[in-house]
Amino acid sequence: MMQNRTVDVLAIGAGPANLSLAALAAPAGTDLSLAVVEARESASWHPGLLWSNSRLQVSGVKDLVSLVDPRSRFSFLNFLHEKGRLYRHLIASREYVSRKEFDQYLTWAADHLGVEFGTEVTTVDHDGDHFQVSTTRGTLRASHIVLGIGQEPFIPSCAADMDDPGIWHSSHHIDRGTQTLDKHVLLVGGGQSAAEIALDILSGRRGLPRRFTWVAGRGGFSPLDDSAFSNEWFNPLFVEYFHGLSDAQRSSLLEEQSAAMNGISHNLLSALYRRLYEIDYLDDLSCRHNFLSGVSLVKLTKDRAGFMCTLRDEISTSVHEMHSDVVIFATGFRHRIPAFLQPIQERMPVQGDEFHVEKDYRIPWNGPDVNRIYIQNGARKSHGVADPGLSLAAWRSAVILNSLLDKEYYCLGGDDITLSFLQSLDQNARLGAPSSGLASNTHTTEKGS
Template sequence: MSNQLYDVIGVGVGPFNLGLAALIEPVEDLNGLFFEQTDQLEWHPGMLIKGTNLQVPFLADLVTFADPTSRFSFVNYLHKQNRLYPFFFFQELQAPREEYNEYLQWVAGQLGNLHFSKRVVDVEELQGDGSHYYKVMVEDMNTGEIEHYNAKHIVMGTGSTPLILDGMEGLPEEDVVHTSRYLYKKEEIVKGDKITVIGSGQSAAEIVEDLLTEQGHYGYEITWLTRSPGLFQLDTAKLPQEFFSPDYVTYFNSLTYEQRKNTLSDLDSLQNGVDPSTLSNIYNWLYHRSIGSNQNDVTIQPVTEVSSIEESGESYMLHCHQWQADDTFTYNTDKVVLATGYKPNVPDWFNNRFAEGVIYEDENLFKVGRNCEIVFKQNRNHKIFVTTNISHSHGTGANNLGLSVSRNIKMINTIAGRMVYPEGEGSIFQQFRMSDRQ
């Protein structure tokens, strides 16, 4: 705690802000601090299922798209851990999820600008010496003391919180659990006679696959209910992947809000489908288990929305609606795993201090510029950047790990007022309007 004016303070330390911290570290004329309320960095610990890989190639690490020579690259992590040859023989472009988490922790352990067990409780806008800056109040989670820091810019990387069903509050976690807590509660979940997984994305599919691998041992029934019209795979073709490029993000951000909103649904298959290998594995399990057996121990039903849940004796009643056939029904189960996604976590201090001055494109969506800066009604040089809840401004790749480096490059170059890292545009084969041609 001091009167020093930092260039940037990051709120939250997940992969996005960790990458930002790693890219700022070697820049001599930039300094920053990053605060995280938990005691260590854990990336989706409840979903680090053995045998699961990332959905993006290992080059989409924290730094490589900005600086392939960085000591914080995934390849250097492998080198330092004496794992280059095993990974080479692994013959996969995607790193295992467990190993990606290890990599993140390895990077975090080398950075002196990260501070854990520190919760940002307020951010106040101040003026001094003719310029504006931010006073950041930070609570030490161990002592309860409040510390004060000053910064020219803020990066809000507060992530998201689980979406849950109506009626789920107060239910025992050993019976009803969100995917974010799956591995923590798996030992209790597999004790149920009937386990229901709700959701259609990658997390739901990985849990169904994981349950299938142990179904023969425990003997439970599996039910998989999804609101989507079907279980569709991610579009992994090469040209569509260019929609995750900096060029496309620049184009997308330049569209009107209505144009962007209408475009997002067209790109859904690039973000919300299931990895083809996961769907293939699930089908293979189902096929092999069906040989010589008439057991009906797996139920998969799409086009079915689960609206709420309530206790029913020693089990739970799901209120369901098959929306295509307009069929409403209830379904009893012993255990429930919710793969229902997440909602943005916008901190109270932002809503209390800054919401009135922000331009909103929709009721809950603030306008975000190309460089990830929140757009205010009155222009300001002291920025509040955001990496949370920006699909409406940066497209379907807003949560893509590869594009996180591109966003960090934009923020660093804006903060520095110069080109610290190349921005990587002009390198894809498509263009998105004729006027973009040079």
């Protein structure tokens, strides 16, 4: 589709967040013209991790739309129905949804939503009436923009400037992982992606390395906190509570809740342990392995045969050097302020590497209120531990859409939560209401009740 046109909303980036926004906005029809542009040629989601048994960590119900509009035609369930595999999926995927199938769903949604691929945004400016968005395919004028570019792969400073085919980030593993056969492989990082890569390498589907070393940092091989009450942190009502805290309180709480986002699922830990047992005792294989908890990579240098790696024990501070042929960084992603915002960046408040974000995911700026800037998956410090994940993607998009339309297009106030908070009890007591949690339909459990 040719550019050089005017839209109400330009969504920059076609990850799950902005796909959700577009899907929820579709029924609004002529009330809101929305375009989604994407620099990549497809909507592929975490393509480096899309082998067949790589698992989604949340329910398929936490798709682009269902938790806000379960009747939407853009639901994961409708995707399965239209593809003629609904019954087989229910039988084959009782325990989990694969990343690969969810990626197929996102690609299907992007096709139906008319995402404009191969369209890289180069600059965003403002002419006094609209945002002027220059792209590689022309210019768009927009009343509002929604940033959904996600995060960029993070590699520690010891290797950030190294450009070598023997080093890659987990986001590129599926393309580069063939290089691990009969090599000494060093894996750095301690989260779910690191564990998935470890299991993939040890599966032997492309041949085993002769030696495999995994350094997992201070957190070690910690399990993901997927317990019932911890999952309530991924409830919209908890996000509202979290947003009302001070910066210091939010920072402290995020640290305490890190296990709900940064750990490894119990099933994956069990599968890894079982695979190591098979390699050591059951299979006629030769693969030495070292799983080093509380150890970090602090120095990396290139030599003729590969890499010299300096490892440090985070508790004892002892240092060890070893040689490796391949280094894989499963060290996560970091927010970045996109270069294309440079023309207006001084007009937007920045906190470190992140923007200040209002309750409705708006980034305040000193331009006219009829032209607004919103951000998806960039508000963890202000909105809580759930912000980077899929769990609240639909709810967040609905919040943004309601704000864009200046009306309650989607009703978001009817859900319940078990957790209660002291200020809510105090407020209800002053009002003469029964003890409750964050909302009138929120329960407080007391002994003797």
